[in-house]
Amino acid sequence: MSKVHNVVIVGSGPAGYTAALYAARANLEPVMFSGLQPGGQLMITTDVENYPGFPDGILGPEIMDLFRRQVERFGTVIEPKEITKVDLSQRPFRLWAEEEEILARTVIVSTGASAKWLGLPSEVTYGGFGVSACATCDGFFFRNREVAVVGGGDTAMEEAHYLAKLCSKVHLIHRRDEFRASKIMQERVLNDPKVEVHWNTLVDEIAGESEPHRKVTTIRLRDAHSNEKRDLPVSGVFIAIGHKPNSDLFKGVLDMDEVGYIKTVPGSTRTNIPGVFASGDVADSIYRQAVTAAGTGCMAAIDAERFLSLEGAH
Incomplete structure (x- = not known):
């Protein structure tokens, strides 16, 4: 039987990377599947002037490179593959990157949103x-x-x-x-x-x-x-008419609003399935900012760590 990962992160924007950073520092050995657009929407943004800590601004791809290097430093494994199918009906959860099956104790969804x-x-x-x-x-x-x-x-x-x-x-x-x-x-x-x-x-x-x-x-x-x-x-x-959440993979599985944003329990990143968490723009129809995405990525990793601790898995 293939290895059961503590945390599998689907998506690699500010939310996914921040979730990976916190999960890695909690010794959860997260595995991230970076998907079709590694680095998320900031990869197609030039000047990022509103992310704290960069008084002179920074290029989108540059800040995402810093995110990536930071999570790799703490041991996150980044797979440059797209998750194409999921089965969240039982645990460990099963996900597929094309034909490869991945087993996970917890899943953090941070698949972002795409242009309309x-x-x-x-x-x-x-x-x-x-x-x-x-x-x-x-x-x-x-x-x-x-x-x-x-x-x-x-x-x-x-x-x-x-x-x-x-x-x-x-x-x-x-x-x-x-x-x-x-x-x-x-x-x-x-x-x-x-x-x-x-x-x-x-x-x-x-x-x-x-x-x-x-x-x-x-x-x-x-x-x-x-x-x-x-x-x-x-x-x-x-x-430039807005964005659609990249949540089709989880349709009929995770609770969503009418547009497709994944619903989370207020004050947390928990979804309707215990052990599955959602962060970033895929669960945020209001703010959709890099800094709020990063914040919810942090929340998702802490939620996952607590979930695993209560189970005695970590």
Whole structure:
């Protein structure tokens, strides 16, 4: 029979890494499965200015590298694999990374959240050829060109602000007449001379060329009130309309809200299954910050350690 791990951590953003740090320091020998996006959303973030302890800011991938080195120093085993199936009906819990079976006394879910898309077929057609959900990954390719950002929350403001540093002009497309974003982010964008806001406007289509190279050339906009359509020439389109929790693996197993965020017992990271804990953005529909994710990662490791101690397993 394969080894039964004390703690298996699914996901590797700030929540997963912090859970690993605390679990490793408690001699629980955690094993982390880093998944499809190792390091989580901070890997696609440039300047992290609001994480305590970095007065000059730090690049997202840089801070995640520091997280990784710190957990490895204390003995966390990081597996660069994705968990594809789970059986939480009995203990030890069983998880699979493709064909490999993993046994666990406790599981910490920290799978995060992923970008949402508009659902246009042309998003797929031009994905990676002018359509992106990450300005910091792809903004470099649109230096001194005109681009569009779609959205009205903090994500959209961050993308627009970042792109304005690189691009000749940023068109911010929003379907309503006011932003949902925090006031400080709104002001930063509204005061930027390179950002033009298109209120009450929807994106109907993304168009471009396929020869000699596939690329975006235009977006078709529609007025939300009059339905009047117009074309706007742009080289890139950045979709920034929010995130979906990466919880599909646990559907029908762990209790979730209607959107898919995993429910936890208030004041803890405990889920409806004893021994399974949830931390970070997969269980947080409100704050979704690196520092809150890290905080709940710490909570999850302490909850798991106490759970194992009460069982006498540790």
